[in-house]
Amino acid sequence: MPELPEVETVVRFLQPHIVGQTICGVEFPWPKACAGLPVAQFRKNVIGCKITAIERRGKYIIFRTGPAWFTVHLRMTGHLYPAEAGFDRNYVTFCCRLDRGQYLVFRDQRKFGRVTWMNSLKHLDEKLGPEPLSSEFTEQWLLHQFKSRKRQIKALLLDQAFIAGLGNIYVDEVLWSARIHPLRVCNRLSKKKVKLMHGAIQLILREAIAAKGTTIRDFRVDGAQPGGFKNHLKVFDRSGCSCYRCEKRIIKTRVAGRGTYICPRCQRK
Numbered sequence: 001m002p003e004l005p006e007v008e009t010v011v012r013f014l015q016p017h018i019v020g021q022t023i024c025g026v027e028f029p030w031p032k033a034c035a036g037l038p039v040a041q042f043r044k045n046v047i048g049c050k051i052t053a054i055e056r057r058g059k060y061i062i063f064r065t066g067p068a069w070f071t072v073h074l075r076m077t078g079h080l081y082p083a084e085a086g087f088d089r090n091y092v093t094f095c096c097r098l099d100r101g102q103y104l105v106f107r108d109q110r111k112f113g114r115v116t117w118m119n120s121l122k123h124l125d126e127k128l129g130p131e132p133l134s135s136e137f138t139e140q141w142l143l144h145q146f147k148s149r150k151r152q153i154k155a156l157l158l159d160q161a162f163i164a165g166l167g168n169i170y171v172d173e174v175l176w177s178a179r180i181h182p183l184r185v186c187n188r189l190s191k192k193k194v195k196l197m198h199g200a201i202q203l204i205l206r207e208a209i210a211a212k213g214t215t216i217r218d219f220r221v222d223g224a225q226p227g228g229f230k231n232h233l234k235v236f237d238r239s240g241c242s243c244y245r246c247e248k249r250i251i252k253t254r255v256a257g258r259g260t261y262i263c264p265r266c267q268r269k
Contacts, residue, residue, distance in 0.1 A: 002074045003059060004132070004165030005208035006219050006227060010080055011056045017082040018104055022050045023065070025097035028115075033093035033106070035114040042117050046070060046096075058128045058164030062121070070117045071124070072106060078113035080106050128164040132201050137163070139198045146186040146194060153189070154182035155256035166201070168258045169214055169236045174200045176235040181267045182255040207232065235261045 002010075026043045028034050034042050049065035056062065061072040061080065072080055083105045094106040094115050106113060130136040149156065156162055157171045175182050177200035180193055213219060213227030234244055238261060239252040248265040
């Protein structure tokens, strides 16, 4: 599933192409992609509205349309990109016709992605934790949150209600960087370890955004171009390869229901 860097990359790519255009038509070839209200009501709410901004909150892409919003969650295989008339309609679950002749196209082979109209962003803010690149996300905040909980660190970092936007790839990369085993309980981490983790989260996310995200299988920046951060991964998807620090072989295990990559020497329990 695309994580914060991938979603941020898509937002930055879409902004110059889509912002300022008016929605002239809406199609849902896969009606279940429209979440929260009937397709006819979604059309009524957005047709004639100008897209005034495109933003990101966690893993959600947010389109501001006047006084309201609609969000797109890419899920596993979603690609969101601008296209000209005559675009390939295979696997398209949602598209908007825009006033300059372009289309905003959501292509989703596995059909897990969702488009949701909202009259307020309060719901998102209530269910999502702070943004890890925001001023709210400080070492002190992280240390306080860890001390008040007794959860395994990987499971906690994957929890979108705790921190918004982190997923399996970047959690594994962060824990390797900070030399923390994913099964460690968060309230037993030292202040030094928390500092290392905080720095690793922000550094790795910024580097991944600069590289336009990570493509392991499905993610594409514009529907076609893969992200470049895969070439910089230190542990994720490297089972059987040598650790870049100690040369011990990376192993794959299962933590919090997810495939997890660790160095058994650098990340001791």
